Amino acid sequence: MQTPMRPPLRMIDLAADRDPGFQTEVAHESGQLLESCYQCGNCTAGCVYTLDYDFPVHQVMRLVQLGLREQALSCRSVWLCATCQACTTRCPNNIDVARVMDVLRHMARRAGFAPEASVKTFTDSFLASVAKHGRVFEAGLAAVFALKGGKPLQDAGLGLPMLTRGKLSLTPHEPGGHGKAEVAAIFSRFHRFAVQGASAHSPDATPCGCKTEDKG
Ligand code: SF4
Numbered sequence: 001m002q003t004p005m006r007p008p009l010r011m012i013d014l015a016a017d018r019d020p021g022f023q024t025e026v027a028h029e030s031g032q033l034l035e036s037c038y039q040c041g042n043c044t045a046g047c048v049y050t051l052d053y054d055f056p057v058h059q060v061m062r063l064v065q066l067g068l069r070e071q072a073l074s075c076r077s078v079w080l081c082a083t084c085q086a087c088t089t090r091c092p093n094n095i096d097v098a099r100v101m102d103v104l105r106h107m108a109r110r111a112g113f114a115p116e117a118s119v120k121t122f123t124d125s126f127l128a129s130v131a132k133h134g135r136v137f138e139a140g141l142a143a144v145f146a147l148k149g150g151k152p153l154q155d156a157g158l159g160l161p162m163l164t165r166g167k168l169s170l171t172p173h174e175p176g177g178h179g180k181a182e183v184a185a186i187f188s189r190f191h192r193f194a195v196q197g198a199s200a201h202s203p204d205a206t207p208c209g210c211k212t213e214d215k216g
């Protein structure tokens with residue numbers, strides 16, 4: 001299998017790029033003792049996506065420690081992270097590294113960065129589908145994702161066999177009873193808290209990214 005090429009990294013100017021408050025912000029949101037990372041690289045050694053990352057996960061940790069806000073929030077790695085927790089289980093200092101990656105992804109959304117646009121498009125489409133139907137409507141999600149990605153026929157070859165074998169439905173199966181209303185209430189609570197949290201950082205951004213314009 002061919003190893004994917006890493007995109008070129010831009011030069012870091014420590015003196016100009018450093019934001020001394022960034023580590024504290026990430027530590028506060030993640031609840032992790034970030035300064036205890038001593039760069040052993042155990043997290044990266046267990047990360048399945050290292051070959052696709054622009055910064056391996058231990059370097060993402062270092063970006064945070066150095067206060068390199070823009071580099072950390074604009075990197076592809078936080079969007080490609082699968083939240084598999086391998087890094088967390090391997091850290092000798094008990095840092096929940098996957099949680100840190102998750103927090104960085106939320107911060108990136110609020111700051112308007114989405115270098116992996118298709119990941120953000122899929123996540124947004126998935127959440128919109130769950131919010132609308134109370135659970136994901138797979139056929140609708142696939143169609144919306146394909147259209148938003150500008151590739152309307154990308155999964156057409158898979159869709160037809162799945163439909164004929166009953167693996168995909170053309171209509172949503174919404175939860176019965178109070179299920180749909182309960183899911184809607186979760187989204188409503190999230191948006192309420194998200195807007196409160198986001199307004200502390202930026203007046204026109206929300207952590208879910210639903211009302212922001214992407215920069216990347
Ligand atoms: S949680 Fe993310 S960063 Fe950690 S090992 Fe899994 S893919 Fe890599």
Ligand code: SF4
Pocket residue numbers: 036037038039040041042043044058061090091092093095097
């Ligand atoms: S495993 Fe833990 S201590 Fe080692 S580099 Fe990763 S985060 Fe830092």
